[in-house]
Amino acid sequence: xxxxxxxxxxxxxxxxxxxxxxxxxxxxxxxxxxxxxxxxxxxxxxxxxxxxxxxxxxxxxxxxxxxxxxxxxxxxxxxxxxxxxxxxxxxxxxxxxxxxxxxxxxxxxxxxxxxxx
Numbered sequence: 511x512x513x514x515x516x517x518x519x520x521x522x523x524x525x526x527x528x529x530x531x532x533x534x535x536x537x538x539x540x541x542x543x544x545x546x547x548x549x550x551x552x553x554x555x556x557x558x559x560x561x562x563x564x565x566x567x568x569x570x571x572x573x574x575x576x577x578x579x580x581x582x583x584x585x586x587x588x589x590x591x592x593x594x595x596x597x598x599x600x601x602x603x604x605x606x607x608x609x610x611x612x613x614x615x616x617x618x619x620x621x622x623x624x625x626x627x
Contacts, residue, residue: 511536511552519555528560534575538584545586552583 513536520531535553538545556575563569581587 511542512539513537526562528562530558530560532556532558545584548584548586550584552580554579554583 515533515535517533517535518530519533520529522529532555533553534556535551537551538548540547554575556573558574559572560568561570578587
């Protein structure tokens with residue numbers, strides 16, 4: 511994301527830890543976790559927890575964000591209560607596209623890319 515932006519929302523500190531809440535935004539113009547660029551914009555909250563040892567050196571970090579939100583914004587995740595989400599759920603559950611009937615009707619020819627096994 512050449513236009514990656516990290517906007518600090520909150521910062522909390524103690525003697526041995528710092529917690530930050532940020533908003534990440536930008537455009538998906540490069541490969542991310544194997545996903546080719548979509549050109550779509552993303553905007554999502556992220557929480558980072560940084561723990562320090564007795565010498566004030568970074569001892570660990572934990573990063574939390576909702577990956578489903580990011581994938582939805584990139585067009586790769588669909589809620590199961592919508593037709594595309596139902597089809598994706600059947601494909602993932604069955605491991606193939608052989609049987610898409612399962613009460614969902616006839617499926618259109620849709621390429622799911624990373625959603626198939």
